[in-house]
Amino acid sequence: MSDSATPRFAVVGHPNQGKSSLVSTLVQDDHIAVSPISGTTQSAHRYQLLLADQVLYELVDTPGFQRARQILDWCNERAADAAERPAVLASFVAQHRDDRRFSDDCALLEPILNGAGIVYVVDVSQPFGSVFDAELQLLSWTAQPRLALLNPIGNDRHAAQWQTALSQYFSLVRRFDPLVAPFEQHLALLRSLAEVHPPWREALIKGVDALSEQRQQRHDQAAQALLLYFERMLHLQLQLPMVGPRDQVRAAGLAQYNQALQQLEKGLRTRLAEIYGHGDLDWRTEWQALAQDDLTDAREWRVWGLSRARLASLSGAAGALSGLAVDAAAGGTSLLLGAVSGGVLGGLAGGFAGRNGVTFQWVSRVPGYEHWQLGPMTSLDFALAMIGRALRCWYQLRQRNHARRDVLDMGGADFNTWLSGLERKQQVQWLYWVRRLMKRSLTEAEVAQFTALIAAIGYQMDILFTKINK
Numbered sequence: 001m002s003d004s005a006t007p008r009f010a011v012v013g014h015p016n017q018g019k020s021s022l023v024s025t026l027v028q029d030d031h032i033a034v035s036p037i038s039g040t041t042q043s044a045h046r047y048q049l050l051l052a053d054q055v056l057y058e059l060v061d062t063p064g065f066q067r068a069r070q071i072l073d074w075c076n077e078r079a080a081d082a083a084e085r086p087a088v089l090a091s092f093v094a095q096h097r098d099d100r101r102f103s104d105d106c107a108l109l110e111p112i113l114n115g116a117g118i119v120y121v122v123d124v125s126q127p128f129g130s131v132f133d134a135e136l137q138l139l140s141w142t143a144q145p146r147l148a149l150l151n152p153i154g155n156d157r158h159a160a161q162w163q164t165a166l167s168q169y170f171s172l173v174r175r176f177d178p179l180v181a182p183f184e185q186h187l188a189l190l191r192s193l194a195e196v197h198p199p200w201r202e203a204l205i206k207g208v209d210a211l212s213e214q215r216q217q218r219h220d221q222a223a224q225a226l227l228l229y230f231e232r233m234l235h236l237q238l239q240l241p242m243v244g245p246r247d248q249v250r251a252a253g254l255a256q257y258n259q260a261l262q263q264l265e266k267g268l269r270t271r272l273a274e275i276y277g278h279g280d281l282d283w284r285t286e287w288q289a290l291a292q293d294d295l296t297d298a299r300e301w302r303v304w305g306l307s308r309a310r311l312a313s314l315s316g317a318a319g320a321l322s323g324l325a326v327d328a329a330a331g332g333t334s335l336l337l338g339a340v341s342g343g344v345l346g347g348l349a350g351g352f353a354g355r356n357g358v359t360f361q362w363v364s365r366v367p368g369y370e371h372w373q374l375g376p377m378t379s380l381d382f383a384l385a386m387i388g389r390a391l392r393c394w395y396q397l398r399q400r401n402h403a404r405r406d407v408l409d410m411g412g413a414d415f416n417t418w419l420s421g422l423e424r425k426q427q428v429q430w431l432y433w434v435r436r437l438m439k440r441s442l443t444e445a446e447v448a449q450f451t452a453l454i455a456a457i458g459y460q461m462d463i464l465f466t467k468i469n470k
Ligand SMILES: Nc1nc2c(ncn2[C@@H]2O[C@H](COP(=O)(O)OP(=O)(O)OP(=O)(O)O)[C@@H](O)[C@H]2O)c(=O)[nH]1
Pocket: 014, 015, 016, 017, 018, 019, 020, 021, 022, 033, 034, 035, 036, 037, 038, 039, 040, 041, 042, 062, 063, 064, 151, 152, 153, 154, 176, 177, 178, 179, 180
């Protein structure tokens, strides 16, 4: 339910300026039609951001202005002075709402005349022009609270010119890229909206708090989902009947194992998409899927995980931690800071030698019950590669604004980079927990510690993403 106390803004402007994109991002709905074709939105549609059954705010997506100049002329002929303008504009809409020539303009103006605030969106890669003057004048005639948004579609070449023009009609002009604006900027924009109309202020500020809380919950749920996935994936085992020559059994087994891994990965992706409210994603799975060869050829899969140098530097310390049964949470010892003896490192480096990510063994000699067992995962760097893939999925979903319609791309950002942002102690702990989890399930207290480390990586993802998209 909503009422006049619910902040409501009509998102308006010329066609193809990113209006629907803005609505998508701010109401977190990726089903809203967004496309490079001008005139995609053909009627006004109200969207609500609902959290815990409460409407935080409403945005009305509208078609773009078509005949602002003609409407302005019509109104100018009939309004004697400024006091009459809102009423004259309302009578224009009343008289023309069924006139096909003005249907888009009426659909756009109507919610504003019914009390919605205005968010005027412009693409600042395009120059300002007189056609926009008429739009701005009409909007000012509604006398409704308003804010203008500079949307850099591709570039912001004409931003200064727009700023000058818009400042004459709007007391607040902000820059916002609905596709890649980091979450903090969403909140900043809502805080700006809170300034344009005092009666809505409190509700919008509450909305900011509720959204921040929701985001934190999503991250927490995602960290839990990741850890659950790590456990299932690292412990994955398949039993194969012993029929046929070893090589054939092995090849068939690897194919099955790969399928099972992919299923687990898919389950994780679905869960993360659900957590972050994405319903309509294209993962372009074909090239990104794990190939069967990846299971046996280290060169292929290592790119997903940690670099050799980093692994060598951390695994020694992590191994020593395990060996000495040091509580990883205590940390801060010289071991964690890098003083690892050659002996320890040498022992662990053996993990590199094996090219297989998983074990493959004959587990029963009882006649009639022989079978091969494939898994669990034995190679630390294969485990880290799989974890790296999962973290890339998380990064994609965590940072993805709902306005985006492009395919998800697992390239680019990686585990190595995020890990670099953590203190060395935490980096070692990361490896320590992965190694532990490879051996056995974690206790509740251990789960809490590992989850906190996963959260720390998520925080690094945010820092890097914000740096790129300032
Ligand atoms: N690169 C980039 N593309 C954007 C941005 N905002 C919108 N776009 C793209 O611009 C195109 C138009 O976006 P829409 O949100 O559909 O624009 P609209 O104003 O609703 O358009 P109509 O409904 O046709 O009036 C889409 O292809 C968007 O993906 C942006 O900030 N950066």
